Each structure stands twice: as C-alpha cells, then as structure tokens.
Amino acid sequence: MPIHINVVTVKRKSAYLRSFTFWYQYMQTLCFSNNKGGVGKTTSALNVGLALARRGHRVLFCDCDPQRSLTISFEGADIPEHVGMLLMRKGEFSLDDIHAVIRPVGENMDLLPASGEMEANEAQLPGWDAEHSTRLADILEMVAPEYDYCVIDTKGSIGTLTWIALSASNLLYIPVDPEFYGFEGLTNLINTCTRLRRRINPNLRIGGIFFTKYSPTYRSRLRHDVVDLIKEHYGKDVPVFETTIRQSTAIPNSQMAGTGLFDYAPDSTGAEDYEALTTEILHHLSHGH
Numbered sequence: 001m002p003i004h005i006n007v008v009t010v011k012r013k014s015a016y017l018r019s020f021t022f023w024y025q026y027m028q029t030l031c032f033s034n035n036k037g038g039v040g041k042t043t044s045a046l047n048v049g050l051a052l053a054r055r056g057h058r059v060l061f062c063d064c065d066p067q068r069s070l071t072i073s074f075e076g077a078d079i080p081e082h083v084g085m086l087l088m089r090k091g092e093f094s095l096d097d098i099h100a101v102i103r104p105v106g107e108n109m110d111l112l113p114a115s116g117e118m119e120a121n122e123a124q125l126p127g128w129d130a131e132h133s134t135r136l137a138d139i140l141e142m143v144a145p146e147y148d149y150c151v152i153d154t155k156g157s158i159g160t161l162t163w164i165a166l167s168a169s170n171l172l173y174i175p176v177d178p179e180f181y182g183f184e185g186l187t188n189l190i191n192t193c194t195r196l197r198r199r200i201n202p203n204l205r206i207g208g209i210f211f212t213k214y215s216p217t218y219r220s221r222l223r224h225d226v227v228d229l230i231k232e233h234y235g236k237d238v239p240v241f242e243t244t245i246r247q248s249t250a251i252p253n254s255q256m257a258g259t260g261l262f263d264y265a266p267d268s269t270g271a272e273d274y275e276a277l278t279t280e281i282l283h284h285l286s287h288g289h
C-alpha cells in the first residue's frame with residue numbers, strides 16, 4: 001500500500017512538473033505594431049528577434065506587412081511562398097503545408113515571409129469575425145513546439161492583416177517615435193487590443209510602449225514633452241519601457257548593407273539599445289507582466 005501511495009505521489013509530481021515545463025517552454029508570440037509608419041516597427045521586430053536568437057532562443061519571424069520590409073532584411077528570402085498563401089487558403093492545412101512556406105534565415109531563426117500580393121489579398125481575407133481571424137493563430141499553434149518566440153511585424157494601419165496578427169499574439173509591443181506622435185492613433189490601437197481580448201484572443205496583453213529615435217538626454221524639449229504626455233495619459237494602464245532606442249545611423253546603414261545590426265555594428269548605440277530592450281522584455285515576461 002505505501003508503494004501505491006508513493007506511485008500516485010510521483011505521478012502527481014511529474015504531471016505538475018510537465019505542466020510547468022509546458023507552460024515555461026510554450027512559444028510566446030510578440031507583435032510589434034503601431035498604426036503609424038516609420039516609427040521603427042520593422043527595425044524593432046528584426047533586432048529583438050535577432051537578439052533573442054543570439055541568446056540561443058529559437059525564433060520564428062512572421063512578416064504580416066505586404067511591404068515586406070522584414071522579409072527583405074534577410075538575404076535570400078526572396079521566394080514565392082508567403083504567409084498570405086496560408087491565410088487565403090480555404091479548408092484545412094497540414095504541418096507540411098506550413099513548413100513549405102517557412103524559410104531558415106540564420107542560426108536559430110526561421111521566417112514566414114510576406115509578399116506584395118498580400119496587399120491585394122487583404123480585402124478578400126475573411127478576418128474580422130472570431131472564426132476567421134484566428135487563422136494565423138491556428139498556423140502558429142501548429143509550429144509552436146518548434147520555437148521559443150514568434151516575432152510578428154505588422155503594417156502601419158489596423159487592417160485585417162494587423163487584426164489577424166494581433167489575434168495570434170500574446171504580447172503587443174508599441175514603438176512610438178515621439179517626434180511623429182498622434183494620440184488618436186495610439187488610443188485606437190489600445191482600444192482595438194481591448195476589443196480583441198474581449199472577443200477573440202483573451203491571451204493578448206500589451207507588453208508595453210517604448211520610445212524610438214529618442215533618448216531622455218536629447219536636447220529638444222518637444223520630444224520630452226510628448227514622452228511625458230504619453231506616460232501621463234497611458235502609463236497607468238500600459239507599461240512604458242525604461243529602455244529607449246536612440247537615433248543610430250548604424251540602424252539604416254546595417255539595413256542597407258543587408259547585414260544584421262549586431263554583426264554590422266556590434267558596438268553601436270543601436271545594438272546596445274536593442275540588447276537592453278530585449279533584456280527588459282524578457283524580464284517583464286519572466287515576472288508575468
């Protein structure tokens with residue numbers, strides 16, 4: 001009898017450990033979005049993803065912007081298959097169908113590429129209702145055991161593609177360039193997130209706002225005023241990151257050279273700031289906020 005009790009205890013313990021391990025290892029999907037262009041969405045998705053992969057995490061990049069800036073950041077990613085094909089496809093798809101679209105783009109890194117066709121397709125995408133908007137979520141769920149993080153880049157507007165991307169995400173990170181900031185856009189995005197959480201994706205949280213092309217040490221007062229205003233207005237409900245991404249010429253230069261920032265200019269402020277942002281993101285994640 002005591003042996004029986006022991007077995008039960010051991011079984012319970014291992015079930016507990018398994019569930020903990022399952023929770024701990026399950027892929028986290030990080031979405032970079034802001035319904036404004038040029039604020040650093042693609043740059044941030046790319047460099048946070050690169051920083052995660054450099055730390056040994058398995059990363060899947062997913063490009064949900066028909067302008068495909070993230071896709072073309074990777075050499076050799078100019079290929080006919082794209083994530084839009086999976087989103088448009090009617091009926092079921094298999095894991096092999098998904099693998100046919102995924103491209104390896106470096107150590108620990110794969111990519112679900114975008115295509116310009118997705119722009120035209122976006123209008124036809126059945127997206128806004130609960131049944132269809134989880135299409136990307138379904139795709140990512142199937143490959144989740146293969147990755148630690150999925151990093152999604154989105155376009156600069158809340159259309160169907162962004163809605164589908166957010167429906168598949170756990171965390172939304174919002175890059176804000178205080179020089180080109182509009183209250184209305186940010187409020188719209190945050191309200192969209194609330195609606196989505198209520199109706200479709202209860203797992204979605206706002207990971208936080210972070211400022212790009214900005215440092216608290218910059219002289220221009222205007223940007224500081226905007227930063228203070230945002231903190232005041234949203235800071236109670238939305239985390240605001242300590243880390244800011246400073247202006248760094250290494251960022252556009254590395255993109256033009258087609259080389260990752262960490263290889264191109266490892267000592268640049270850009271590389272330093274994206275390392276710091278990634279550390280802060282991981283810190284938030286491990287503390288459950």
Ligand SMILES: Nc1ncnc2c1ncn2[C@@H]1O[C@H](COP(=O)(O)OP(=O)(O)O)[C@@H](O)[C@H]1O
Binds near residue numbers: 039043246247
């Ligand atoms: N911290 C930065 N310093 C300097 N240039 C930057 C910085 N972040 C982004 N950029 C540049 O600004 C432009 C827009 O950035 P991007 O990430 O493509 O924005 P989005 O995806 O929001 O449209 C790009 O040319 C990029 O190289």
Ligand SMILES: [Mg+2]
Binds near residue numbers: 041042043065154155
């Ligand atoms: Mg972009």
